[in-house]
Amino acid sequence: KGEEHYMIEISESKLSIKGSTQKALFYGLKTLDQILLGDVCNTANKQIAPIRIDDEPRYGYRALMLDPARHFLPLEDVKFYIDQMAKYKYNILQLHLTDDQGWRVEIKKYPKLTEIGAKRIEGEGTEYGGFYTQEEIKDVVKYAADRFITVIPELELPGHEMAAIAAYPELSCKGEQGTPRIIWGVEDIVMCAGKEEPFKFLEDVIDEIAPMFPSEYFHIGGDECPKISWKECPLCQKRIQEEGLKGTKEHSAEERLQSYFVQRMEKYLAEKHGKKIIGWDEILEGGLSPTATIMWWHTWSPNAVPEATAQGNHAILSPNANFYFDYQQDKNSLPGVYNYNPMPESLSDAQKALILGIQANLWCEYIPSFERAQYMIMPRMMAMAELAWSDPSVKSWDGFKERMVKQFPRLN
Numbered sequence: 001k002g003e004e005h006y007m008i009e010i011s012e013s014k015l016s017i018k019g020s021t022q023k024a025l026f027y028g029l030k031t032l033d034q035i036l037l038g039d040v041c042n043t044a045n046k047q048i049a050p051i052r053i054d055d056e057p058r059y060g061y062r063a064l065m066l067d068p069a070r071h072f073l074p075l076e077d078v079k080f081y082i083d084q085m086a087k088y089k090y091n092i093l094q095l096h097l098t099d100d101q102g103w104r105v106e107i108k109k110y111p112k113l114t115e116i117g118a119k120r121i122e123g124e125g126t127e128y129g130g131f132y133t134q135e136e137i138k139d140v141v142k143y144a145a146d147r148f149i150t151v152i153p154e155l156e157l158p159g160h161e162m163a164a165i166a167a168y169p170e171l172s173c174k175g176e177q178g179t180p181r182i183i184w185g186v187e188d189i190v191m192c193a194g195k196e197e198p199f200k201f202l203e204d205v206i207d208e209i210a211p212m213f214p215s216e217y218f219h220i221g222g223d224e225c226p227k228i229s230w231k232e233c234p235l236c237q238k239r240i241q242e243e244g245l246k247g248t249k250e251h252s253a254e255e256r257l258q259s260y261f262v263q264r265m266e267k268y269l270a271e272k273h274g275k276k277i278i279g280w281d282e283i284l285e286g287g288l289s290p291t292a293t294i295m296w297w298h299t300w301s302p303n304a305v306p307e308a309t310a311q312g313n314h315a316i317l318s319p320n321a322n323f324y325f326d327y328q329q330d331k332n333s334l335p336g337v338y339n340y341n342p343m344p345e346s347l348s349d350a351q352k353a354l355i356l357g358i359q360a361n362l363w364c365e366y367i368p369s370f371e372r373a374q375y376m377i378m379p380r381m382m383a384m385a386e387l388a389w390s391d392p393s394v395k396s397w398d399g400f401k402e403r404m405v406k407q408f409p410r411l412n
């Protein structure tokens, strides 16, 4: 039995919770909580019926991602969110700390990241901003750890970096002055892969971020990096030449340059900080490092997980069609989460064993308030929790709906 396995026994005279770790006992208590609230079984007449529960999760990676880069979430809101996650036995929170539209973490060596990069001018001409100090980050990481949730930082590279480039223009190919992006969507200006400055900058930033997060993993982003500026940049082209990054049938030279960039940062994270990397599935393009974990989000590229796991890489599933909680809810969205099959029969048993788990993302472009965030997350996060935890043999859509509806008064 794993470190998350627990047992509950309730008889006429005795209630016991057993587990071999504190984490397991914590999950036992969370289930007891649900029993007492009447969420999992009938507590009519204020009596708890005798019950025996022998339980452990299907996946060790049960995750949600928050995006305070697009709309900032104050620390209290993140903590509230962590409490909700703990209630449903999630164990990973990914914080998307940097993006084109905002830089949200204090870096002492580069104060302009928050002086300039954490602020943008909204359509009405008003300034919008916010960031977490290092003390606040440590506080929230501990708050989560006390609830057996690991916080994983995401530092986007080499794209989605306009907020940093606005603060330090020399990081881009052309070094032009700019501002954090004031509209949604992906910025064409990215970190130069030919200069050495961006690598040094990212190493320094990692030196401050990594020690605040005791997680085994560090998320390097890696998604949606347009190659326009690299194609035109003499220094990027020189790097391509020097590194022998020839275009192939599968990958352009610039895609291979991105792979060079990611693998250099991976090596730094491993050697200096003992961290493994996770990257969005674009890290497959240009050649996947054998030690990286991919986070699959392109539902429309169904080969990413078969390809990565065939190469022996770990994968975390976050298909946008099902697990993007910022997408509108309709009659298909909830069953689309609950009934999702992360282990299609087309994968071999060895490949299935490389799937660490699942993650839902809440991208916050259109989520300006915590009320909106909660509205979008619920009840999908309950369906996700059950998909992540329960063996398919015990899942029941009708049973889920019945248990879900009982919780509506509390959610309201």
Ligand code: ACM
Pocket: 223, 224, 280, 297
């Ligand atoms: C992503 O949605 N760009 C990972």
Ligand code: ZN
Pocket: 172, 173, 174, 191, 192, 193, 194, 195, 229, 230, 233, 234, 235, 236
């Ligand atoms: Zn360049």
